[in-house]
Amino acid sequence: MRIERIELRLLRLPLVRFFETSFGRIHDRAFVLVTLEADGAVGLGECVADANPFYSSETTRTAWHVIEEFIAPLLLGREIDHPRDVYPALGRIRGHNMAKAAVEMAAWDLYARQAGQPLWQVLGGSAATARSGIASGVSIGIQDSFDQLADRVAAELADGYRRIKIKIKPGWDIAAVETVRSRHGNIPLMVDANAAYQLADAPHLARLDAYDLMMIEQPLDYDDVLDHARLQAEISTPVCLDESLHTVKIAAEAIAARACRIINIKPGRVGGHAQSIAMHDLAAAHAIPVWHGGMLESGIGRAHNLHLSTLPNFVLPGDVAASRRYFEPDLIEPGIAVRADGTIAVPSEPGIGVTVVQERIERATEHRLDLRP
Numbered sequence: 001m002r003i004e005r006i007e008l009r010l011l012r013l014p015l016v017r018f019f020e021t022s023f024g025r026i027h028d029r030a031f032v033l034v035t036l037e038a039d040g041a042v043g044l045g046e047c048v049a050d051a052n053p054f055y056s057s058e059t060t061r062t063a064w065h066v067i068e069e070f071i072a073p074l075l076l077g078r079e080i081d082h083p084r085d086v087y088p089a090l091g092r093i094r095g096h097n098m099a100k101a102a103v104e105m106a107a108w109d110l111y112a113r114q115a116g117q118p119l120w121q122v123l124g125g126s127a128a129t130a131r132s133g134i135a136s137g138v139s140i141g142i143q144d145s146f147d148q149l150a151d152r153v154a155a156e157l158a159d160g161y162r163r164i165k166i167k168i169k170p171g172w173d174i175a176a177v178e179t180v181r182s183r184h185g186n187i188p189l190m191v192d193a194n195a196a197y198q199l200a201d202a203p204h205l206a207r208l209d210a211y212d213l214m215m216i217e218q219p220l221d222y223d224d225v226l227d228h229a230r231l232q233a234e235i236s237t238p239v240c241l242d243e244s245l246h247t248v249k250i251a252a253e254a255i256a257a258r259a260c261r262i263i264n265i266k267p268g269r270v271g272g273h274a275q276s277i278a279m280h281d282l283a284a285a286h287a288i289p290v291w292h293g294g295m296l297e298s299g300i301g302r303a304h305n306l307h308l309s310t311l312p313n314f315v316l317p318g319d320v321a322a323s324r325r326y327f328e329p330d331l332i333e334p335g336i337a338v339r340a341d342g343t344i345a346v347p348s349e350p351g352i353g354v355t356v357v358q359e360r361i362e363r364a365t366e367h368r369l370d371l372r373p
Contacts, residue, residue, distance in 0.1 A: 001038035001110060003075045006103070008064060009033045010367040013298060013327050020142040022169035022196035023054035029296050029326070032063050033361070036106040038080075043110025043351065046301030047102035048268035055194070055222075055243065055295075056098060056269070063099040068369060071103055077373035083107040084274040097246055097271040104272030105304050113351035118307065120346055123273060125310025133343030134309045137163030137317035138325070139192065139294060142172055146179040153180055153187075162342040163188040163214065163317040169196040174204075177211050188317070192217040195243055199227040202234045214316070215240040215262050225250065229259035238262050242293060246270055248278045255286050262316070264293040267308060276308055284313040294319030299332035303352040306336070310346060320344060331364070333357050 012030045019026055032047035047067075049058040070093050080086060086104040093100070112119045120130050138161040143149040153164055164184075166176060168191045180189060190213055197205060197219045205219060215238040220227050222243035232239045238261035245251045246269050254260055263283050267276045283290045292309045295301070305320045322344070323335030330336070332354040338344055347353025 001041075001107075001114065002079050003036060003038050003077065004372065005035075005037035006067070006072050006076060006371040007035040007037075008067060008369045008371070009035075009361065009365045010060060010064065011298075011361065011364040012366055013331075013364055015296070015326055016324070016328050018141070019296065021167045021192075022142075022194045023052075029298075030060050030366075031298070032060055032067070032102060033300065034067065034102040034106045036103065036110050038110055039114065041110050041114045043106040043108070043113065044300050044356070045102040045104070045106030045109065046297055046304070047098055048266070048295035048297060048301060049098040058096060058098045062096070063102065066093065066096045066099040067103060068371065071099060072371045075103065076371060080107065083111045087271050087274050098268045101268045101270070101272040104274065105267060108273050109304070109351045116350050118346070118348050118353050119304070119351055120307040120310040123277065123307055123311065125307060126312050129310040129312070130346045130348070133339065133345050134306055134320060135162050135317040136321055136338050136342055136344050137161055137165060137188075137291075137319055138321045139165045139319050140167065142167050142169065146176060149176060150179050150183040153184055157184065157187065159322070160338050160340055160342040161317075161321070163190065165190045165192055165217070165319065167191075168193050170201075174207055177208060177213070181211055186212065188214055190214040190217060190240075192242075193219040195220060195222045199230060202231050205231070206235045209236045213237050217264060218242040218244065225254045225257055225259045228254070229257040232259060232261070240264055242266070243269070245279070248275060248282055251279050251282055255282070255288060261288065263288055263290045265290050265308075265314075266293040266295060267304065268295060273304075273308060277311065280311050280313050289313065289315045291316035292318030292320055294321065296326055298327060299323050299330040299336055299354055300352065300356065302336050303332070303347060303354045306344060306346050307352065317342075329357075329360060331356055331360050
């Protein structure tokens with residue numbers, strides 16, 4: 001495929017309810033939507049960089065800049081045999097995985113549409129999983145009270161979610177978990193610290209061992225591996241790494257150091273689908289289970305996540321939740337929905353397989369840029 005056009009749009013969507021992590025509270029989501037055009041077909045990719053450099057050093061503005069000034073000149077007018085060639089083609093650009101991923105994932109969507117196949121099939125996903133659907137978990141942000149937290153958990157369980165994740169930070173951790181366990185019993189439960197603690201907090205974090213958690217996600221610094229290994233040796237709760245693993249090489253080093261027992265894979269964090277597949281395969285070779293994280297994506301990014309989650313080592317429920325939890329309406333119609341059994345159907349149409357409502361995209365667009373050779 002010869003890349004003939006790249007369109008960038010900065011979109012902003014209001015959240016249904018605020019979402020709070022250890023980074024702070026947000027009420028809307030700004031993101032860059034990328035459209036690639038080649039040989040009369042189009043592909044869509046969603047950049048998961050946020051407006052602020054808290055989860056990652058990347059932001060919506062840096063992603064826009066890097067795509068416009070560096071990625072587009074490397075790809076426009078270029079013949080690409082397969083979307084797996086996109087990431088290596090951008091090798092001169094250090095970092096900026098979220099910007100790279102948005103373009104690379106759009107290339108996968110375009111390629112799958114040209115092939116007349118659903119994205120999961122060209123990614124090498126499991127046909128059985130695509131038929132049965134993806135087990136869905138949900139992420140619950142920090143609330144205004146423990147009672148409010150328990151009520152939110154109750155509402156999500158009633159909607160069928162198979163796993164509950166709650167955000168924690170110093171001052172909102174042990175008591176929050178105790179509240180959920182006392183109100184809801186032995187449900188599948190995990191916590192996500194978003195790098196809010198230090199190794200010196202190990203004795204405090206060890207208190208979570210009493211609550212039979214599935215995992216504690218990214219408890220220490222975003223660029224740390226060795227202290228996570230030391231922490232994992234001191235606690236029995238499995239450590240899951242997220243922010244730390246932005247390359248396959250670092251994932252290999254973390255596995256060798258025994259810094260984690262579980263890995264969260266986010267295509268935006270690692271540079272797209274091809275790098276996600278490589279990390280998935282690495283983890284599988286070492287019997288490390290993986291699951292798919294979420295970045296408050298719209299239905300476009302969420303559809304990409306569903307297709308990737310069909311790979312066989314995605315054995316734990318991911319954060320690919322229903323559209324209506326976050327955006328009402330979403331950019332797609334119908335939105336992504338959780339079924340009564342706690343699964344989400346994988347789209348079967350070519351590419352990401354969802355119908356985008358262009359009028360909603362236009363309404364949400366704050367800036368637009370059209371790039372050609």
